[in-house]
Amino acid sequence: MKPFLGLLALCFNALVLQAQEADILIKNGKILDGTGNSWYYGDIAVKQGRILAMGKLGKYTATKTIDAKGLIVAPGFIDVHTHIEDDERRNPAATNFIYDGVTTVITGNCGLSRADIGSYLRMIDSLKPSVNVASLIGHNDVRKAVMGSARRDPDATEMQRMEAIVAKAMQDGAVGLSTGLIYIPGTYSKTDEVVRLAKVVGQYNGVYATHMRDEGDSVTQAIEEALTIGKEAGIPVEISHFKLSGQQNWGRSKQTIQMIMDARKAGMDVTIDQYPYTASSTSLSTLIPDWILADGNDSVKARLSRPEVQKEVEKYMLNRLKKRGLKHFSYPVVASFRADSSYNGKSIEAVNLMKGRKH
Template sequence: MKKLYFILLFITTIVKGQQADILIKNGKIVDGTGNSWLYGDIAVTDGKIMAIGHLENWKATKTIDATGLIVAPGFIDVHTHIENQEKKDPEAKSFIYDGVTTVITGNCGDSHTNIKKYFSFLDSLKTSINVGSFIGHNDVRKAVMGTSNRTPTEAEMQQMEGIVEQAMKDGAVGFSTGLIYIPGTYSKTPEVVRLAKAAAKYHGVYASHIRNEADSVVAAINEALNIGREAHMPVEVSHFKLVGEQNWGRSKETLPLIIKAREEGIDATIDQYPYTASSTTITTMLPSWALADGQDSIKARLQNENSRKRIIAFGIKTLKKRSLEHFSYAVVANYKADTSYNGKSIEEVNQMIGHPHTAEEEMKTVMDIVINGGSSMVFHGMCEEDVQNIMKYPFNMFASDGGIRVIGESVPHPRSYGTNARVLGKYVRELKIIPLEEAIRRMTSLPAQKFQLKNMGLLREGYNADIVLFDEKTVSDIATYDKPHQYSVGFKYVIINGKLTVEDGKHNGTRSGRTIRKG
């Protein structure tokens, strides 16, 4: 079929007299391999890259003068959470303006369990970006067991295996876990191994938000690697980091675990967002035992005097480990019950509502927020030294861990707007932590190879025409923690599946993305 396709391309070229849909001229081409840039032109026809080189005699419906611009493959964000956000902005501008043309969602164990139905929804909606998905452990477990804190029965295990296998047949790229979240945190390693094996039958990737990213991070990384080893499948350790002041500098201890695994023959890679703050739900501030068996049970525990004392003690212990006196590191991103909390730390919220300025009272405020529906949070807890050290590792991809954002809605982590621009602007251009060509390899061909995304991730003849053009001298992230709703700058043109989507820095409304079905 591939040979026939190129024959047809050749015939079309003759008939049209070297006519393209889009012709990119005079660009500084960085092809995604990690090789040095070169000057040249690119012709795009029928959604594919038709020719690369010096194309003086070519004509096109649309010609782009790329003088002074980098021309690269569209960026692939392998760790996103876009579920239930797609309708808010099908144009996915927070991703598009950051150079992202493809996302993988369903991470951290959270996904749709009916992948076929989800992909059909996306096909009908028509987003601007390409979308692939994992099948997530947490939602599989909820579908069979709810949020019970127990080991599954054999019948339940077989049900869960069946859901995972069907999702893989329907095109999921692999199996993801969020072992810090409910109900994944209640699972034991053998359960995860069995479900990973169900995905491994279809050559899927095992991606994990590991069980602990703080004091027990080494054991948690080793668990993920062991799951990959036993299931005989590639491993992706999600948003690789060290949380808590007491763990700063330990990337020198954790990165060698990945290096050793690769030396043993395990296809182990990691991904990273270039920030010193994370973002997740406020429930992670509570012990997992308090969150089992549904909202009514959670509410009852959080209103029980003895349980509240235990939870407060848990929170105080966390602070002492970090040598902190208050929960100033935990900032509310989106609290629907009272949006005046948004953008304020738990310490600030506690004072705003008139409670005593103590850590004990701040934990009570946390519990009250959970009782009233919970909130998303931004947690400041990593150090810049680790961020840079992890960034230097060659088998590390850049991933936002973000979603589709709508301007003005809540106070989210800025990573949903600026991950790639931040890498290219701050860490490549300003700090020179890694070269430009290497950064682009990590954003393109490395993720395409890892997740077996055929004909993606490189600028090659016959490959999908997902292409970004940006100014390496001005590309920058503008989004900040205080003012996150700001699009990145510097991306002048974005082409997705051969369709011009961003022109002269402006999204033109084109929605030519497609679902990425493995196999």
């Protein structure tokens, strides 16, 4: 018995000694542990980059102690909707995320990523960013790599090539497929095409994240399409920046949220994200008819050089304004136009006035 007690005492002493030593000790914070439980006061010991213990850790010592009195201590937030494809090169410290408590970001949203995910992730690793980075494979870039800006369905060979690109991306570390079905060339795709690619993602336990085909008048049809893709592919669905665009659609959120809740009750894994402001950031190309943008820049310029096409586009844009209860293009502001920086910060209306145009 004595040898056993002696061994037990040695083990206990070793555990106490180990428990008392940490690299970082965060004390006196309000701990929200991410489980859904209520917050509680406590301490957190960290050793070699991992949580060693949580609770009342009065006997612990550490190389660095942080007094979190009056502060909330929580796991790093995961930002599921970012577009950081080039930002990490300029700011690998990612201070804009870190200062807000974000420690993991998901990029490649809205159908926009790099077609070569493996190369992109290797570049990210070489920068040693201060946040964890995961990427979706963007449908638009996959389609563009195979079909350019063609306004048609893929043929059998093109479909197989797109499936191969998605499979390679998943093998290289992508976490799922994203679509931007209001953007060129994704807007030219049909539901079946996306389902085919989503099924490839399902083979690697990936997710489907979508900037839906419509967030305004046809939002319910767009939600149904997103849910259909997830059901047929057998993968989780994440609907990006869930909202209702246009004053005429205000109040429909009870219906759209109920659609999500009904899908979840039926056993589907579907989630949504939302931003807490009334503005949006996108390409000006979304304001003009999608057929104008088909087949590359040269074709676009040729179409827009024709006066009758210009009038048709103008009519289309003004009709969109009317639907939103607006009378002029003072609401969208150019954030960045590389070809002419004098446009930056100006509304479309201001640019037209600068150019001597009436609209």
